Amino acid sequence: QKEVEQNSGPLSVPEGAIASLNCTYSDRGSQSFFWYRQYSGKSPELIMFIYSNGDKEDGRFTAQLNKASQYVSLLIRDSQPSDSATYLCAVSGGTSYGKLTFGQGTILTVHP
Amino acid sequence: DTAVSQTPKYLVTQMGNDKSIKCEQNLGHDTMYWYKQDSKKFLKIMFSYNNKELIINETVPNRFSPKSPDKAHLNLHINSLELGDSAVYFCASSPPTTVYQETQYFGPGTRLLVL
Numbered sequence: 405q406k407e408v409e410q411n412s413g414p415l416s417v418p419e420g421a422i423a424s425l426n427c428t429y430s431d432r433g434s435q436s437f438f439w440y441r442q443y444s445g446k447s448p449e450l451i452m453f454i455y456s457n458g459d460k461e462d463g464r465f466t467a468q469l470n471k472a473s474q475y476v477s478l479l480i481r482d483s484q485p486s487d488s489a490t491y492l493c494a495v496s497g498g499t500s501y502g503k504l505t506f507g508q509g510t511i512l513t514v515h516p
Numbered sequence: 517d518t519a520v521s522q523t524p525k526y527l528v529t530q531m532g533n534d535k536s537i538k539c540e541q542n543l544g545h546d547t548m549y550w551y552k553q554d555s556k557k558f559l560k561i562m563f564s565y566n567n568k569e570l571i572i573n574e575t576v577p578n579r580f581s582p583k584s585p586d587k588a589h590l591n592l593h594i595n596s597l598e599l600g601d602s603a604v605y606f607c608a609s610s611p612p613t614t615v616y617q618e619t620q621y622f623g624p625g626t627r628l629l630v631l
Contacts, residue, residue: 436617447606447622448559455616490557496617503549503572504620506559 407431407500410493410507417514423480425491425510430474433498437469437476440492442509448492452478483514519543520623522607528629529597537592537626539607547571548590549608549620550582559606565590566612597630604628 408429417423425439436455440448454460454467454476466479476495480487490511494504520541529535541548549572550562564572568584579595590607607623 435615438617438619442557447625449622450619453619492559496613502547502613502617503561503564504617505561508556508558 406507407505408493408495408507410491410510412508412510414511414513417483417512419483419485419514419516421483421514423483423487423512423514425478425480425493425512427476427478427493427507428474429476429493429495429505431495431498431500432471432474434471434474434495434500435497436495437467438494438496438504439465439467439476439478440494440506442490442492444489451491480512483512485514485516488513520607520609520621522605522623522626524626525624526627526629528631530631531597531599533597534593534595535597535628536594537605537607537628539590539592539623541588541607541609541621541623543609543621545609545621546587546612547610547618548584548587549610550590550592551606551608551622553604553606553625555603563590563592594628597628599630602628602630 439451442448452467460467464481468477490509493507553559563582565584604625608620610620611618
């Protein structure tokens with residue numbers, strides 16, 4: 405079982421729709437959860453982090469964490485073509501203390 | 517102002533050669549990392565240093581040797597390069613981990629191609 409698992413996609417949504425990206429993790433000791441966005445040929449850039457169960461909103465982005473289900477998601481409202489990128493879920497804590505363990509990424513395409 | 521910088525940006529070399537990649541951060545962070553991203557875009561940690569001390573060394577061949585001359589710099593030296601070393605290498609930095617992992621900031625990456 406992979407430590408951090410994401411649907412590799414590609415996920416294609418129309419402009420203006422909600423994009424939903426999902427991530428599951430295997431280590432119950434994980435404490436910190438991150439979503440990074442990576443454009444082709446660029447470095448990962450942080451979108452959001454979440455530590456506590458529930459929702460965390462930042463503009464068009466909402467991160468959701470459910471530690472009991474070992475599940476973290478990212479919702480992108482009013483998706484724009486500029487949101488087209490690879491989204492990387494990363495976890496830290498437990499056996500990943502002091503480092504980020506990444507999923508394989510989900511490719512998102514927002515078409516006009 | 518560049519927060520985390522790496523040189524070179526591109527590196528093309530022959531098998532068997534030795535090469536180095538340099539990383540510098542001006543964020544005042546204590547902790548620096550090296551990650552490798554393979555052709556399938558999977559990003560995996562290699563090393564972590566906190567204030568010049570090695571704290572994480574994943575199962576990386578000993579041909580890879582990191583070196584931190586001070587807490588703002590973390591270099592990566594690779595001996596006897598192999599075809600499988602071709603990848604993008606990212607440097608990152610963050611404040612030290614407490615209960616929660618602090619956000620890591622990534623450099624632009626070094627694209628290594630071994631021929």
